[in-house]
Amino acid sequence: NAGVMQNPRHLVRRRGQEARLRCSPMKGHSHVYWYRQLPEEGLKFMVYLQKENIIDESGMPKERFSAEFPKEGPSILRIQQVVRGDSAAYFCASSHNSNEKLFFGSGTQLSVL
Amino acid sequence: SQQGEEDPQALSIQEGENATMNCSYKTSINNLQWYRQNSGRGLVHLILIRSNEREKHSGRLRVTLDTSKKSSSLLITASRAADTASYFCATAFAKAAGNKLTFGGGTRVLVKP
Numbered sequence: 001n002a003g004v005m006q007n008p009r010h011l012v013r014r015r016g017q018e019a020r021l022r023c024s025p026m027k028g029h030s031h032v033y034w035y036r037q038l039p040e041e042g043l044k045f046m047v048y049l050q051k052e053n054i055i056d057e058s059g060m061p062k063e064r065f066s067a068e069f070p071k072e073g074p075s076i077l078r079i080q081q082v083v084r085g086d087s088a089a090y091f092c093a094s095s096h097n098s099n100e101k102l103f104f105g106s107g108t109q110l111s112v113l
Numbered sequence: 114s115q116q117g118e119e120d121p122q123a124l125s126i127q128e129g130e131n132a133t134m135n136c137s138y139k140t141s142i143n144n145l146q147w148y149r150q151n152s153g154r155g156l157v158h159l160i161l162i163r164s165n166e167r168e169k170h171s172g173r174l175r176v177t178l179d180t181s182k183k184s185s186s187l188l189i190t191a192s193r194a195a196d197t198a199s200y201f202c203a204t205a206f207a208k209a210a211g212n213k214l215t216f217g218g219g220t221r222v223l224v225k226p
Contacts, residue, residue, distance in 0.1 A: 031211055033211075033213065035216075043201070043203075045214070045215060045216075050211070055211055093156075100212060101146060101158040101161050102214060104155035104156040104157070105155050106154060106155045109153075
């Protein structure tokens with residue numbers, strides 16, 4: 001049973017480009033969470049999705065950021081027109097039920113030049 | 114802020130010594146979890162303690178929870194060099210959707226051989 005898979009591991013974008021980060025949850029998990037981490041800091045919640053639905057997006061910027069978790073395929077975190085301040089590690093986590101521990105992927109390190 | 118706050122921010126100990134770190138939070142929780150992160154990697158779940166529990170053990174780990182003081186502690190006994198990592202507490206707030214976790218800033222632990 002593979003763990004949470006994130007790709008790419010590293011992503012380099014120039015300012016103004018789009019970044020698409022993918023997350024495949026553990027098999028059987030229907031709850032997906034995205035977090036952002038800056039160096040030497042804790043993780044900041046961005047969005048919580050359950051198959052095809054956004055449950056809580058209170059941590060996600062209103063502009064340029066969007067997330068989806070389609071019926072088929074991975075969850076996607078999309079950042080349009082990236083700026084240098086978007087540079088960070090983005091982690092995805094999944095859980096089977098809504099009140100259990102989270103399983104984290106290895107993260108995508110986004111660097112904006 | 115509802116965020117958990119860890120104390121100390123950094124800890125340096127000799128192999129074989131015990132390491133203790135604390136976490137405080139501000140609002141009612143369903144559970145509190147501790148995670149470990151090795152440099153540049155995803156988070157690994159260590160232990161979950163529910164709001165009606167006071168103490169849990171897992172191997173060399175001991176977690177306590179005091180809901181009256183809104184605080185928790187993580188004790189690592191007989192530390193090893195491999196325990197060198199950042200440790201984060203995360204709280205699942207009672208009114209939050211799903212298992213949305215709010216992370217503290219972490220305690221960076223260095224275990225010297």
